Amino acid sequence: MQSQGTPAPIVVLGEIRTCLLPHSVTLDGQATDELLARVAGATVLRRERPGPLAFSPRHATGVDCHLGWGTTATARVVGTVASTAVLVGGRLAQLSSHTTVVRAQQKKRRPWSHYISRIGVTEAIGELPDRADADTALVAGYFAPPGPNTLDLASICARHLDDLRSSPVLDQHPPLRAPTTRLRWTAVIGRTAGPAAKLRLEDELYRALRVTVREAVDIPDAVRFCQDVAVHDWLLTVIDTKVRATEGFGDERQMAVLAPVLEHLAHLWMPGAQVPAGMRAPWRDLQSAAGFSKQWTARVEQVQRRIQVATYYAARGGRPTGDR
Numbered sequence: 001m002q003s004q005g006t007p008a009p010i011v012v013l014g015e016i017r018t019c020l021l022p023h024s025v026t027l028d029g030q031a032t033d034e035l036l037a038r039v040a041g042a043t044v045l046r047r048e049r050p051g052p053l054a055f056s057p058r059h060a061t062g063v064d065c066h067l068g069w070g071t072t073a074t075a076r077v078v079g080t081v082a083s084t085a086v087l088v089g090g091r092l093a094q095l096s097s098h099t100t101v102v103r104a105q106q107k108k109r110r111p112w113s114h115y116i117s118r119i120g121v122t123e124a125i126g127e128l129p130d131r132a133d134a135d136t137a138l139v140a141g142y143f144a145p146p147g148p149n150t151l152d153l154a155s156i157c158a159r160h161l162d163d164l165r166s167s168p169v170l171d172q173h174p175p176l177r178a179p180t181t182r183l184r185w186t187a188v189i190g191r192t193a194g195p196a197a198k199l200r201l202e203d204e205l206y207r208a209l210r211v212t213v214r215e216a217v218d219i220p221d222a223v224r225f226c227q228d229v230a231v232h233d234w235l236l237t238v239i240d241t242k243v244r245a246t247e248g249f250g251d252e253r254q255m256a257v258l259a260p261v262l263e264h265l266a267h268l269w270m271p272g273a274q275v276p277a278g279m280r281a282p283w284r285d286l287q288s289a290a291g292f293s294k295q296w297t298a299r300v301e302q303v304q305r306r307i308q309v310a311t312y313y314a315a316r317g318g319r320p321t322g323d324r
Helices: 029-036 112-116 131-143 153-165 216-245 251-264 277-290 292-315
Strands: 009-020 045-047 053-055 059-069 073-088 092-103 121-125 181-189 196-201 206-213
Touching: 009 131, 009 153, 009 216, 029 045, 029 053, 029 073, 059 092, 059 112, 059 121, 059 131, 073 112, 073 131, 073 153, 092 153, 092 216, 112 121, 131 181, 153 181, 181 216, 196 216, 196 277, 206 216, 216 251, 216 277, 216 292, 251 292, 277 292
Parallel strands: 092 121, 181 206
Antiparallel strands: 009 092, 009 181, 045 053, 053 073, 059 073, 073 092, 073 121, 196 206
16 A cells, blocks of 8 residues: 555566465464464464465565666666465465565665665666656566566565475475465556456466556555465466376375365365455456366366276275276
């Protein structure tokens, strides 16, 4: 949210890492508070409906580096990156880092006390593209390959996630193996009649999401939307990975790999249920374009059928010769 005295945002840049919490059982409320309250006395925000969701206090990381725009130019930015740990259903962990880029009101660097007072805001010092093109150019620069001494949200996000996963609260015995996914996102203000989102799969574990909102006050809602998209993309990625990995496995091995997916993850599928009302339209658009829920339903049914068939043959003492 834009605070008094803060210039209008040019663009919001974000990075989200999503993974399975390395713990053998679902974390309860007390364990969640202990895991997420990284500072003594800090308040962990939790909700229980429609499913358990918890947020750590924000952590500020100071940055003084460059930010690319277009293909060749850069601008110096100074400020802070806001990072928040999110726990979904006591099972999934996220680390979400972002910063809102604004034009500096002075042409020289100011004391750190000025920047640290505004968590999650970086000021661009010096020349930027024309105001009408600045957001488009900075988005293009953010998604381009990083150059030397450029803003590195990926490293900030990954470092905080490693700290979270190594907490002594966790026993390091997850119920299944699952990859960590990465979602890189941007949000700009205006240029559409309402909020909009475009998602692109860059590779097996890396996604790019571009969001447009109406006003600066909608930025916190956009952050929450991106976190929710990252959760459900992770769930789809995991179930797809497990289904492909068990092709050709024997019946007992298939059951051992696939059953934990249904037991520990299937109930977490609730796209859009945990986002502010104003960001549910982009979720519906993504559902229509990418078929998130259709793909999830088809995969869950496929896993259920495989387990049923494997159980049937296990009860009969194994498949007939030549059926494996």
